[in-house]
Structures are given as structure tokens and as C-alpha cells.
Amino acid sequence: MRKKLLLGVSIFVILVMAVYNVAFADENEGIMLINDEIPVESESKIMPRTNEMPIEEDIMPISDEDNIVPISDEIPINENDMVSADEIKQELYLKAKNISDKNFYGFAKNITKDGEVINGNAFLCAETVELKNVTINGDVFITANRLKISKDASLNGNAFICAANVEFDGKVAREIFGAVKDIVFGENATVMYNANLVADHISVKGTFYRDINATVDNMEVKDNTVVIGNLNYVSDKEATVAKSAVITNTNFAKYEEEKKQLIDIIEDKVIDFARYFILVMLVFISTLKYLPTVIEKSKKNLSVSSFGVGILAIIVVPIILVVLLMLRVFSMAVFTMLTLFVLILMISNAITNIAIAKAISEKKQNLKLPIVVAIVTVINWLIYQIPILGGLIAFIWLTTGLGISIKNCFTKK
Numbered sequence: 001m002r003k004k005l006l007l008g009v010s011i012f013v014i015l016v017m018a019v020y021n022v023a024f025a026d027e028n029e030g031i032m033l034i035n036d037e038i039p040v041e042s043e044s045k046i047m048p049r050t051n052e053m054p055i056e057e058d059i060m061p062i063s064d065e066d067n068i069v070p071i072s073d074e075i076p077i078n079e080n081d082m083v084s085a086d087e088i089k090q091e092l093y094l095k096a097k098n099i100s101d102k103n104f105y106g107f108a109k110n111i112t113k114d115g116e117v118i119n120g121n122a123f124l125c126a127e128t129v130e131l132k133n134v135t136i137n138g139d140v141f142i143t144a145n146r147l148k149i150s151k152d153a154s155l156n157g158n159a160f161i162c163a164a165n166v167e168f169d170g171k172v173a174r175e176i177f178g179a180v181k182d183i184v185f186g187e188n189a190t191v192m193y194n195a196n197l198v199a200d201h202i203s204v205k206g207t208f209y210r211d212i213n214a215t216v217d218n219m220e221v222k223d224n225t226v227v228i229g230n231l232n233y234v235s236d237k238e239a240t241v242a243k244s245a246v247i248t249n250t251n252f253a254k255y256e257e258e259k260k261q262l263i264d265i266i267e268d269k270v271i272d273f274a275r276y277f278i279l280v281m282l283v284f285i286s287t288l289k290y291l292p293t294v295i296e297k298s299k300k301n302l303s304v305s306s307f308g309v310g311i312l313a314i315i316v317v318p319i320i321l322v323v324l325l326m327l328r329v330f331s332m333a334v335f336t337m338l339t340l341f342v343l344i345l346m347i348s349n350a351i352t353n354i355a356i357a358k359a360i361s362e363k364k365q366n367l368k369l370p371i372v373v374a375i376v377t378v379i380n381w382l383i384y385q386i387p388i389l390g391g392l393i394a395f396i397w398l399t400t401g402l403g404i405s406i407k408n409c410f411t412k413k
Contacts, residue, residue, distance in 0.1 A: 103138070105326050121157070129163075131155075131170065139174075151188035169206075187224060194229070215255075221245045273381055276349075280377045283350040284370070295369075297408045298355040299362070306403030310348075313402055317341055348401030349394070353377050355404055 103120040114132035121138040129144040131153040139157040153170035161178040169186030175193040189206030205222040211229035219239035227247040357372040384390040
């Protein structure tokens with residue numbers, strides 16, 4: 001249960017951060033330059049070049065007799081040339097197929113990024129995502145069934161990953177946040193900050209400059225693995241650690257299913273019922289006081305067609321919002337619409353209860369509407385507690401309430 005909760009929270013955080021970044025990002029927001037707080041080797045630091053280089057007066061100009069060939073956009077190669085590794089990296093950067101100074105949004109069946117430099121955040125959603133010779137100077141948000149990050153990939157920001165199968169052999173200059181089924185780190189994998197993972201299986205290899213924090217079923221630490229920080233993990237069993245692996249400290253906590261006492265179960269149920277009952281009654285009182293006509297309209301719109309409208313809304317609305325976000329159309333308005341849609345979903349069950357209670361109170365004149373709403377809410381909550389059937393009824397209630405709310409917006413009387 002704890003692992004499922006952590007997985008759900010991780011996925012929720014990734015989606016919220018992705019929506020927030022997409023909604024409020026501009027062309028320059030979130031851009032991290034190549035050398036912006038990224039630890040690199042002193043001899044391989046890459047500096048951007050321009051076509052005009054300043055010449056100090058005290059420095060003698062370079063002549064052909066010095067046997068030194070200046071770097072240009074096209075590097076001549078012959079036996080007399082002395083080209084350093086820094087110059088080669090710089091040339092590769094400038095010769096990249098595509099250099100973008102904007103955030104990248106990718107939604108497709110398969111996405112492959114190769115020979116590109118993205119000076120911004122990247123949002124990737126696909127069946128298969130493969131990052132080859134690519135540099136992303138910003139945060140990366142990835143949702144995929146299969147993800148492969150090659151050794152030539154440099155992610156100069158945080159990596160947020162939600163995927164089934166991950167092969168990771170590249171470099172991350174910040175942290176990794178992953179909710180995955182299976183992740184395999186290669187020998188070239190480099191993580192400069194923490195790696196935070198929830199997974200069924202983790203195979204660790206490469207270099208980790210800080211901590212590995214994991215909740216996992218099964219984990220192996222392979223040969224030549226270096227963890228300069230701590231290896232902290234919660235699991236049913238201890239990880240298999242190779243003798244040649246270098247780890248500063250290992251903290252293992254055995255996962256044990258929490259066994260609740262009867263009193264704890266009763267307490268949880270009482271709290272759950274109280275929350276549900278208070279929510280329904282608050283929605284009813286607010287509607288009765290400020291929008292009394294909505295109650296009557298909700299009763300009239302209580303039908304099978306409202307259930308159909310709710311199903312359609314659950315499918316269509318998210319698609320429309322995502323398309324508008326991709327097109328960068330009214331980003332603030334889209335974010336407001338998304339918030340409103342989530343709010344309506346939260347009170348949809350209450351709307352259905354109120355509509356049913358209104359229909360019953362009109363047939364039973366001796367029962368006042370507030371009492372009927374309370375009775376319907378109690379019965380409804382008790383039905384929710386039935387395994388399988390309760391979940392099905394809850395979905396029907398929510399979807400119908402959503403459809404009723406949408407119909408109310410387009411009903412004049």
C-alpha cells in the first residue's frame with residue numbers, strides 16, 4: 001500500500017509540474033546555459049564562440065609561422081593541426097543538426113532526439129522515447145512505455161520520468177525523479193545530484209555523486225558502481241551488491257505491510273465518512289443559498305444522457321486542454337479551465353446526491369430536502385464500501401454529476 005501511495009504521489013507531482021511549466025513557460029523561462037552551475041572537468045569546459053574575437057593590444061597576432069591554426073567554423077584537418085578535446089566538443093555543439101532556444105513539446109507514438117541542442121525544458125510523451133546525441137539545457141519531463149537514454153545524451157537539469165521500462169546510460173546534471181516499473185543504469189550513467197526512484201526493479205551501475213533514494217521490490221548494484229553519497233532504500237529484501245561497488249553508506253529498511261487494529265480501521269472509516277458527508281452538505285447549503293435554481297435544474301437534468309455527457313467530457317476536455325497547451329493558446333485561460341474542471345469533478349458526487357434527493361423530496365412531501373440529502377449521502381457512502389460494486393457506483397455517480405453540471409451551464413430555466 002505504501003509503495004502504491006508513493007507511486008501515485010510521484011506521478012501526481014510529475015504531472016502537476018509538467019502542467020505548471022507548460023502553462024506559464026515562456027521562451028526564456030527555465031533555460032539553463034551550458035555552463036550554468038554544471039560540474040564539468042576543468043580541461044573540458046566548453047565556452048561559446050562568436051565570429052568576432054576581441055584582440056588585446058599587448059598580444060601579438062598569430063602568424064602562419066607559428067604553426068597554429070585558429071579555430072573557424074570549418075576546421076581543416078591535416079597532420080600539422082593540433083586540435084584539443086575542448087575544440088572538438090565546441091565544434092560538435094555548433095555543428096548540431098538543430099539548436100533551439102525554446103521549450104520543446106513532443107507528443108507522438110515514437111520520439112527520437114539525435115544531434116540536437118535544446119536550450120529550454122523538454123516535455124516528451126510517447127510510446128517509445130529515445131535520446132541519443134542530444135543536449136537539453138533545462139528540465140526534462142518524460143512519460144513513455146519505453147525510454148532509452150544513450151551515453152551521448154546530456155540532460156543539464158532535473159529529469160522527471162514516468163515509464164515502464166527505462167535504459168539509462170547518459171548524464172543528468174541535477175536530480176532524477178522516477179516512477180517506473182524497471183530501470184537499468186549503464187556503465188556511463190552519471191547523476192550529479194540525488195536519484196529518487198519508485199520501481200519494481202532497479203539495476204544500478206555508473207556514477208552517482210550524491211544519494212540514491214529508492215522504494216523497490218528488487219535491486220542489484222553492479223560492478224564498478226560508485227555512489228559517493230548514501231544508498232537509501234526500502235524493500236522486502238536486501239539488494240544484491242557487487243564486491244567492487246563503491247558506496248559511502250548503505251541504509252536498508254525492510255518494508256513491512258502495516259497491520260491495522262480494528263479500532264484503527266473504524267477510525268479511518270469514520271473520518272472518511274465525515275469528510276464525504278461534510279463536503280456534500282457544504283455543496284448543498286452553498287447551492288441552496290446562492291444558486292437555488294441550480295437544484296431544480298439538477299433534478300431535471302438527472303438522466304442517462306447526463307451520464308453520457310459526463311463520459312464524453314472526461315474524454316474530450318483533457319484532449320482539448322492538452323492541444324491548446326501545445327499550441328500555446330491562452331495558456332493562463334487553459335490553466336484556469338483545468339482548475340475549474342478538477343473542481344467540478346470533486347463536487348460531482350455531491351451534485352448527483354442533491355439531484356436524487358430533490359426528486360425524492362418532491363414525491364415524498366413529508367420529507368424536507370435537507371433531510372433527504374443527508375439520507376441519500378449516508379446510503380451512497382455505505383454502497384461505496386462494497387468491493388467492486390462500490391467503485392462502479394462511485395464512477396457512475398461522479399460521471400453523472402459532471403454531466404449534470406455541464407447541462408446546468410447550458411440550461412436557461
